[in-house]
Amino acid sequence: MSDTPTLAINGGDPVRSKPWLDNFTTGDEEKHAVAQVLDTGYLSMFEGSFHPDPPFRFDGGPAVRRLEDLASDLLDGARVVAVNSATSGLYMAIGALGIGFGDEVIVSPYTMSACAVAPLIYGAIPVFADVEPGGSLSAASIRSRLTPRSRAILVVHQFGIPADMNGIMAIAAEHGLKVIEDCAQAWGAAHGGRPVGTIGDIGVFSFNVNKTIQAGEGGLCVTRDAELAYRLQLIRNHGEAVVGPAGVGDITNLLGHNTRMTEVTAAIAIEQLKKLPALNRHRLELVERLSAGLSRFDFLVPPDGCRGSGRATFYVYPLRYRAELLGGRPRSEFVAAVNAEGIRFYQGYVRPLYSQPLYQKRQAFKHGYPWTAPENRDSAPDYSPGCCPTAERLYDREMIINEHIRPPHGPDDMDDIIAAVAKVAKAMTSTSGGGTGA
């Protein structure tokens, strides 16, 4: 009789039948903080003008400003502008840097859609560069996409693993480019001893419900430049109405938005920021346990979270699958078998963004703007299949572990993941037939 256990997908007992826990990071501290705001009755204290009478202010209420101060302390004293989402923050960053028609912004295809949309909102053209095997933009690929119209690089610290900031900042310095760091997934990460988000011109963080710390929705823009911080504040709060009284000289891109954060959101975000170090420590312990257990499988490549002097904080856990070292079994078959064992693996992160209809049809606004705008006539970005081969390969070969690596899960939970992988690997390599029937 074979000692190969029957896979759950074939009717055997799963490695794990215990449910996974919800990953809520909020508790009594947030309840108390929200109650305090509710008691005041002032759920937001922004005013879309330089209002002379307190308590309403152009730069928001006490909780928003306290959050900005606290975040500034964590971010080496950089200036912080709290906003209603990281998506808004990315758009505002493009706006504040004065980017628009005739400009190109180099972006990643293997990330969240707003990163490539941000330039389009202001009439600029997103140019996709390829990523490194770790998932963040490759400096070499960025170099290959430079044109006389390149104005900025929007780099994402994908999965909470710091990007190659030495390489990227060197290109930016050589070519006079601005750098926006998307840190939505990288709370607490650092590169070269500096917090991510403070290395480029503007950093953007997210408090959405899935992030390491969360306030439901919300975000931060971060910059060391006082003028940029002011421009971000103007964009956040109906800039067009106040640039006159404020005597602002260059009013380009200062029209627009209400991207203000409420006092309630800020109160929650403050408590979450206080919890960040402990939450990150917990997450890193889980990741270390997982990497130690999974690195013995030659068909899996665990993430290298310590590129150079970087400190990764792992929003999710990316794992490359090498089918050729597991008898050529397709990733879909492996993932289905692991999932049946009670462990959730996802296939790939996102299909490279340039495959979306937005880029294939080049239709953001009426008449194909901004691609058809006269100022963008000389831009010829490549959105064809194969233009970023590493991103495409990652989408085809990578697996993502998401909610399992979050607190309050513990080492035993990680051992379940390792045990499920071991069981499936054994069945799939066994000569006595590890077919999944898939």
Ligand SMILES: Cc1ncc(COP(=O)(O)O)c(C=O)c1O
């Ligand atoms: C890399 C990245 N950038 C930006 C965002 C947008 O964040 P938000 O939901 O706060 O707008 C996300 C959220 O999923 C993200 O993962």
